[in-house]
Amino acid sequence: MKRHAMALGGAGLMLGISLLAVQAQDGMGKVPEPPAFAAQSEPNFVSISDILEFKALPEYHEPEWVTKNFVDTGKLPPVAERLPKEPMVYKTANMPEGVGVYGDTMRHVIGGRPDGWNYAGGAQQGWGGIDIGMYECLTRTGPLFEVKADELAPMPNLAKSWEWSEDGHELTMHLIEGAKWSDGMPFNADDVMFYWEDNVLDTNVSPTGGATPETFGVGTTLVKVDDYTVKWTFKEVRPTQYLYQMAYGAFCPGPAHMLKPQHPKYSSNTYEQYKNAFPPEYLNFPVMGAWVPVEYRPDDVIVLRRNPYYWKVDEAGNQLPYLNEVSYRLSTWSDRDVQTVAGTADFSNLEQPENFVESLKRSAEADAPARLQFGARTIGYTLYPNLSGNGWGEPSELGQAIRELNRNLDFRKAVSMALDRQSMGESLVKGPFTTPYPGGLYAGTSFYDKDSTAYFGYSLDDAKAYLAKAGLSDTDGNGIVNFPAGTAGGQDVQITLLVNGDYGTDKSLAEGVLTMMEKLGIRVVLDTISGNSLTEIQQGGKFDWAVLRNGADLVSVVQGTVGLAPVGPRTAFSHRVGTDGTLDLLPFEQEMVDVVNKFIASSDNAERADLMKQYQALYTQNLYGIGLTQYPGALIINKRFANIPAGAPIFQFNWAEDNIIRERVFVPADKQTTNELQPDTLPAAPGIGNGPVKN
Numbered sequence: 255m256k257r258h259a260m261a262l263g264g265a266g267l268m269l270g271i272s273l274l275a276v277q278a279q280d281g282m283g284k285v286p287e288p289p290a291f292a293a294q295s296e297p298n299f300v301s302i303s304d305i306l307e308f309k310a311l312p313e314y315h316e317p318e319w320v321t322k323n324f325v326d327t328g329k330l331p332p333v334a335e336r337l338p339k340e341p342m343v344y345k346t347a348n349m350p351e352g353v354g355v356y357g358d359t360m361r362h363v364i365g366g367r368p369d370g371w372n373y374a375g376g377a378q379q380g381w382g383g384i385d386i387g388m389y390e391c392l393t394r395t396g397p398l399f400e401v402k403a404d405e406l407a408p409m410p411n412l413a414k415s416w417e418w419s420e421d422g423h424e425l426t427m428h429l430i431e432g433a434k435w436s437d438g439m440p441f442n443a444d445d446v447m448f449y450w451e452d453n454v455l456d457t458n459v460s461p462t463g464g465a466t467p468e469t470f471g472v473g474t475t476l477v478k479v480d481d482y483t484v485k486w487t488f489k490e491v492r493p494t495q496y497l498y499q500m501a502y503g504a505f506c507p508g509p510a511h512m513l514k515p516q517h518p519k520y521s522s523n524t525y526e527q528y529k530n531a532f533p534p535e536y537l538n539f540p541v542m543g544a545w546v547p548v549e550y551r552p553d554d555v556i557v558l559r560r561n562p563y564y565w566k567v568d569e570a571g572n573q574l575p576y577l578n579e580v581s582y583r584l585s586t587w588s589d590r591d592v593q594t595v596a597g598t599a600d601f602s603n604l605e606q607p608e609n610f611v612e613s614l615k616r617s618a619e620a621d622a623p624a625r626l627q628f629g630a631r632t633i634g635y636t637l638y639p640n641l642s643g644n645g646w647g648e649p650s651e652l653g654q655a656i657r658e659l660n661r662n663l664d665f666r667k668a669v670s671m672a673l674d675r676q677s678m679g680e681s682l683v684k685g686p687f688t689t690p691y692p693g694g695l696y697a698g699t700s701f702y703d704k705d706s707t708a709y710f711g712y713s714l715d716d717a718k719a720y721l722a723k724a725g726l727s728d729t730d731g732n733g734i735v736n737f738p739a740g741t742a743g744g745q746d747v748q749i750t751l752l753v754n755g756d757y758g759t760d761k762s763l764a765e766g767v768l769t770m771m772e773k774l775g776i777r778v779v780l781d782t783i784s785g786n787s788l789t790e791i792q793q794g795g796k797f798d799w800a801v802l803r804n805g806a807d808l809v810s811v812v813q814g815t816v817g818l819a820p821v822g823p824r825t826a827f828s829h830r831v832g833t834d835g836t837l838d839l840l841p842f843e844q845e846m847v848d849v850v851n852k853f854i855a856s857s858d859n860a861e862r863a864d865l866m867k868q869y870q871a872l873y874t875q876n877l878y879g880i881g882l883t884q885y886p887g888a889l890i891i892n893k894r895f896a897n898i899p900a901g902a903p904i905f906q907f908n909w910a911e912d913n914i915i916r917e918r919v920f921v922p923a924d925k926q927t928t929n930e931l932q933p934d935t936l937p938a939a940p941g942i943g944n945g946p947v948k949n
């Protein structure tokens with residue numbers, strides 16, 4: 255991945271020298287140089303204005319079968335009346351194969367399972383791109399991988415433009431005008447305000463995209479100015495960072511005309527009933543996205559058909575998407591790789607190293623149905639100790655004793671130095687893919703600085719010495735260290751490790767941690783949970799340690815920035831507000847919070863680069879999270895698809911399902927298949943039937 259060149263401040267140099275001095279004292283090792291691994295293709299870097307604009311076109315088009323079967327029969331208004339005044343127009347020059355043709359489908363396979371369509375209210379759809387294709391957000395960041403470094407800024411989306419006030423505290427945002435939900439109802443500021451007031455600010459709701467009141471800044475307000483204008487007011491001056499937060503999934507408003515009547519503030523529903531008000535069986539749920547769920551068969555498939563009111567077109571006036579359908583086989587994440595490589599599915603993010611070799615072998619064969627392209631090392635895993643000491647998750651006596659240990663730096667150093675990251679990575683896959691990951695910002699990304707990165711690498715003797723320094727010794731001689739007498743009854747140190755059961759990689763890494771901790775003298779018990787409920791358990795603080803595949807914040811920094819530190823009561827993964835309503839931050843955590851808040855408030859590139867060096871030093875010297883391994887992912891896509899951007903990473907600002915701009919992807923006429931499961935159909939009225947209305 256091309257590094258976004260950042261001007262380095264003089265202060266950064268001083269910090270580097272001071273850290274080297276610290277390293278000499280503290281036995282910190284050198285971060286191992288990652289083995290060379292070049293992404294197989296580079297993006298063609300462009301400006302956002304090269305990708306899209308909003309404007310009216312002289313004429314509009316749609317698939318012929320839509321005109322014939324739905325417009326000519328009076329079931330739908332003409333396409334020009336289904337589009338906003340100025341639709342989003344994707345520019346042909348930015349489309350690798352140019353203006354596309356209608357037809358065909360993109361078949362996904364996923365390991366998640368849907369529990370409903372109320373994304374704003376906390377329901378999940380099974381991931382793997384379903385939500386990305388259904389719920390559009392105020393801004394968009396996935397495609398930013400191909401935007402010039404010195405022009406990086408969130409892309410317009412439902413918010414088509416915005417301007418700052420003179421003093422930089424107010425942001426007036428203009429919404430797309432005249433766009434409609436997939437059921438024909440108008441989209442406007444009321445949808446935005448319902449999401450903000452009754453889903454983000456109402457802390458009884460946990461929006462699936464993770465938004466909390468602090469996600470957009472402590473004390474931030476949002477008001478409606480008119481049907482297509484809202485105004486943000488921030489404490490900070492010009493905090494452009496929050497415009498990135500308004501992308502997927504923190505600000506993707508749902509249809510207020512459907513959700514509001516179900517919300518406890520406006521009904522007798524409980525919050526649980528609100529969240530589950532639209533189960534997966536409820537079909538044709540109105541969306542602003544390109545495709546609408548029209549069929550759901552449990553543990554089998556979800557089928558989505560094109561949204562007849564989609565508000566994006568190409569420069570020839572063709573209403574998008576080109577693909578009439580997308581589908582999601584409800585299987586496993588590993589099966590996604592296998593099926594896409596085999597050609598019975600069309601898309602995969604190859605992110606589990608156990609599948610690398612087989613996938614590479616098959617994709618290298620002349621008759622391989624799919625192309626496979628590796629990007630940079632943007633997939634990484636971290637072991638997170640729960641750092642709350644004041645009741646988040648209501649721990650038992652043992653749990654509380656473990657939290658106190660987690661808050662002890664000598665204990666975190668012992669854990670880090672007991673991990674043989676090299677062999678951990680090689681146990682996933684041999685070859686130049688994995689590299690030991692110290693934690694913090696990823697090597698090879700824009701804000702990474704090696705000299706600011708401390709590394710407590712493998713040394714079992716040093717690990718045992720730190721464990722003793724943390725006050726632990728094996729008093730009963732059974733090979734597991736004990737708490738000191740008077741703490742948790744002097745029992746063995748036994749730690750529960752939360753791990754996502756949906757991924758072989760997560761389980762392999764967790765088993766590696768368990769084995770290596772045993773050699774150190776700590777017993778680890780795995781709590782293997784499926785993705786859907788894991789989020790709930792983690793957000794509830796009910797874990798001692800957790801193995802987590804990292805989010806975009808540690809890759810891009812600008813996306814999900816508030817996740818970098820506990821800047822608010824519910825913004826960090828491993829430290830949230832306790833039962834006494836306060837965040838009991840450790841001193842270094844407070845320093846991290848201060849650095850991240852300064853970063854958010856700064857628009858000076860040199861200052862931002864230096865702040866991230868400070869962040870990296872604080873994170874890695876204090877082992878806020880204990881890094882495990884980092885490796886590249888590969889995009890696997892069936893060869894029949896066109897308009898796949900060069901160098902599209904599987905994960906950077908977002909996942910590839912967002913990055914490749916699927917609404918612009920098409921299958922040339924001579925390569926089209928009969929894979930559509932519901933050919934020539936459109937979504938019906940919300941909630942009707944178990945499938946679309948046949949024409």
Ligand code: BQZ
Nearest residue numbers: 381382383587603605785786789909911
């Ligand atoms: C990509 C992604 C698209 C969520 C999910 C899943 C959830 C997490 C994470 C990834 C899946 C795929 O990741 O692994 O390749 O398709 O869906 O959203 O891991 O359990 O909660 O954050 O994105």
